[in-house]
Amino acid sequence: MTAEFFKEILTEPAIKDFGVLRLENGEIDAECLDLVMGMAQSNRILHIKRTEIPRDYYHENACKFYDISYDDARWVRIENLLTLKDSYTVSLGSNLLTQRDLNTFIKYWIDSDHDMVASLSSFKSTIAFETERLFDGIVVLKRRRQASYVVAANPTKQRKRSILTINWNDGKFRLKSWDKDQTFRLWGSFEFKSWASEYKVLMVLNKKKELERELEEIQKLLETRQDQNVVKKKNEIERELQNVSQDVDSLYLELRDGVYSYI
Structure with a gap:
């Protein structure tokens, strides 16, 4: 099919x-792909299935549709995923995303000013699941009864979906965002739950991490110059960190391979 003929089809009323x-x-x-991508809108659905796409193809609008499914996603880059905004679902088949890419995406999601996507999944990933690398620099909580890893958005951002769950199974992964108060039924159960308790725990863990970072910075500052105001600030941080650490201890968590889980 020529680009001219394809354009004629796309411009049919x-x-x-x-x-x-x-x-x-x-x-x-x-x-022809450029013609399709040029028509991207946040309320449109684009599915490309059983269709080979040039490996070196790139377009900035690849993830600017509402609902996306690409069987052949080897051309999709992390830069595309970072443009997601209020999308419903992104489903990727064969792709070349790496653990570093997913780590970058999760960190970007945490500090994003807007909701990015309700569900991002890959069904043909070759990424090895190594929690220490995947969650490097990220506070993560593993759920008690299900193999879900939970991350919270930066609370200073006005987000409707402030919880991100990551599920991994035999090279297949799904990232799903939630309203922390949204209820859902547990798999194989009639019990309904929300993410409110996990969100509360993650807020405490993130607070501890932030205080540790502030304390490290202020200690480095004191190595170069002694200042009473800085010393006072250091003492305040240490007291607050002690209190938060006690809160963390009361949660009976252990940190293993970069992930917090219940003992």
């Missing part, structure tokens, strides 16, 4: 204002 566009079975070149 019945198609140009599409809500859902599915491209299936075959190949598509960069020029």
Whole structure:
């Protein structure tokens, strides 16, 4: 199919204002893909299935649709994922994302000023699951009864979905964001839960991490110059850190391989 013919199809009155566009079975070149990506809108759905895409293809609008499914996602980069805003779901097939990419995404999600995506999943990932590397620099809590890893958004950001869960199974992963007070039914149970308790625990753990960072910085400052105001600030941080550490101890958690879990 030529780009000219493809453009004619996309500009047909019945198609140009599409809500859902599915491209299936075959190949598509960069020029035709550019036409599709140029029509990206936050209320449109784009699914590309069983269709080979040029490996060196790139477009800044790749993740600017509401609902996205790419069977062949080897061309999708972390830069694309960082443009997500109020999207519903992103489903990636074969892809070249790394643990560092996912670590970057989670950190970006934590400090984002807006909700990014309700669900991001990959069903053909080759990434090894190593929690210390995946969650490097991130405060993570593992749930008691399910193999879910939980992260909280920066509380200074006005976000509706302030909880991110990460599930991993045999090379397949799913990141899902939640309202912390949203209730859901536990798998295989009639019991309903929310993320409120996990959120509260994560706030305490993040506070401890922040105080430790502040204390380290102020100690370095005191190595270069002694100042009574700085010493006073250091003492205040130490007292607050002691109180928060006691709160953490009361939670009966252990830190193993970069993840907090209940003892």
